[in-house]
Amino acid sequence: MRRINFARGRAVVSLLGAEAVLLFVGFATKSTDEFSRVSAILGLALSLILLVWLRSLVCPLVHARCGEAATNTLLIDDGGVALRVPHAFHIDAREHHLAPDLGDPHMMDRLGLYMLNMDRVLVSCPSERRAAWALVFKSANVSGEIVDPDVRTLGVIGARRERDYSALIVAMGPLGLRARAIKRALDVALAGGAVLALAPLLLVVALLIKLEDGGPVFFVQKRTGRGNRFFPIFKFRSMRVEKLDASGNRSASKDDDRITRIGRFIRGTSIDELPQLFNVLRGEMSIVGPRPHAIGSLAGDKLFWEVDHRYWLRHSLKPGLTGLAQVRGLRGATDTENDLAHRLQADLEYLDGWTIWRDLKIIINTASVLV
Template sequence: MSGFEVMAHIIEARDTPGTQHIKRITLPLAPPLEKRRLQIYVVLLLLDAAAVLGGFCVASWLYLGDFFDYATTLHGQVILPIYWTIALSLQVYTLPALRRPGFAKTRAIGSLLGAEAIVLFVGFATKSTEQFSRVSSLLGLLLSMAILIWVRSLVRPLVRARCGEAGFNTLLIDDRGEALRVPHAYHIDAREHHLAPDLSDPHMMDRLGLYMMNMDRVMVSCPPDRRVAWALVFKSANISGEIVDAEVSTLGVLGARRERDYGALIVASGPLGLRSRAIKRALDLTLAGSAVLLLSPLLLLVAALIVLEDGGPVFFVQKRTGRGNRFFPIFKFRSMRVEKLDSAGAQSASKDDDRITRVGRFIRRTSIDELPQLFNVLRGEMSVVGPRPHAIGSLAGEKLFWEVDHRYWLRHSLMPGLTGLAQVRGLRGATDTETDLANRLQADLEYLDGWTILRDLTIIMHTIRVLVHDRAF
């Protein structure tokens, strides 16, 4: 049973050879924490605002007898946005702040003092400091600092409850390497769970993807001869991956991490940053949602023509490999005869392919058969722009795609797309030779080398010119 079919199921494994003890592990191993951390950051932003404004209001009441004295509360309102700006730059709302309360409190106090210094400087320069009571302002600042420290202490149990003791998910895979224990990490024995960095088996890659799902950091301890394979697994899995190495030697990696008890090589930096992912997802939803609405008459017409021709199903659903090496169901308008459908994708369509229907030949040539993938985009399984997902049985000449070049798996570090750099360069259709795949792979790797919204928009515009092409059959 694959992770594509069931997102969470039970894996059974024997504790040690020759014993009958059975471990039952539910996959995924951990819940996703990114959304929970974002929620806590928002709560902290609001609580910090309440602390700053509340401190000045209480100071106004204690010194002036008026809880909402205009000048004092104005001081708090002016200082708050400056505090937020400095706090964001000092990482007050980041993972280190959630994990280390002392770090968070120190940075929050520093941000407040910095904001007060800016207010005093501007007030002095504009000669407007006379509007504020010095005693209530100083008292408000002290009370705000005290409340900020108190609030951070109160939030710590919430962080533990929502995100655990560490605040993020770590997985350590022991693949016959150096013995190691990492606090608050999930420890998995690769032999016990039948895990291996087998780049020739997409089902194993799917299985590894399920174990690494929702992990913020994945480490592996393995012999030197298995490090390259694990590095490729991590690079393609859309996670931050590290290979444990006692000597922290160079393996063509992005960097090294040194801790008290171990050294690790960082071989993958993980997904796009949160802002980039938000922008890309917003673009996907806008374009795909608008396209579905505008093209709905065409979609209905094509569906009707397919049914009228042979009475078979409208859609062809095929298992393909997506981001993080995970399988997903891709939707296409059915263009082949029902009895000759190729679910594995082992045989690419040819120009005079007798499997293709009359309607199918037209919709393939005009790329209309790909339009149902707009629903994959709306479901979050695909993006408008990205490496095209391939069927797991696809061949380049006589070899499977990943057998031609193991770098093939790297293209799965981003969400697959409706179109991509390879498509706008005309690299489409059947892969009759290994060179056909090599050219497409090179284009995909170029796309992975630094994402920008401008490049996505450029690819979308160029795609319009190649919707109809002589390699679509």
């Protein structure tokens, strides 16, 4: 915006200057009577409007086409972290004997000359010099930025300034209020419709499980949901009562002797997951999202969060019945750390690029696999 305003201003000044020269020549040669004043004024007004409009249109197009090459950027290295900025003018402050010396008008003048006509100025300096550089930027009327390596470590996405304090914003949640409302409406519509449509199947499966060994129909296990809060997940019980694994330390395998006859069928067809539709209606889960894992789940011999601390980022959204990792075939036992790494990468990709259209695509892909 700063560069666009500068281009507009320079164009207006140039046009007015040219008009002033024409008027001067006209008066000097006594030829102004040959021109219509109304035409001259209308022509000047129309020229100003068209010139400003064209500059406003062309500048963003040039910037979009050329990227950072269309922006004058100055990088001042004042002994801070090494930094590379494409298409930037680089200055070593020590070689040029530059410093944010607020007590030296001559130094301030030199700094002002270096920053003249720059759209963006960055400085990399030790922490004790940042306050001085900040004052230099504010006094020089430039867009100034101070490189802070801690900002990248924290994953800062913005800043907030209040009357009594300033704070770095490191998280805002992956979805806004409108997106959450749309996602929730889709969840309720699909889960409610599925429960009604599948009610006969749910009743038959529940009856078969009960008749096989007389044990409970549902397996309820503690899982970690949105905001790292525990919730009870519902599944049709597929294992023998005496061999249930509440902690989830041991993932089920294809020939697991803990699985019942009915359990083998419902696990193979994913029917055992259908009671999670009630978790969706209760607001604990979503149709699409990162799959919730048992607290004691292992990748190799390590707990999931011990393999990669970014695992906790999955919980910024509600867990789902299906997800991006599942439609990519990343399911089953996590025998190695790589098994978890691939799933985590897919989950983080889903979080960073959520759209309602991606949810619908995942639902369609899941349905096609099941059918």
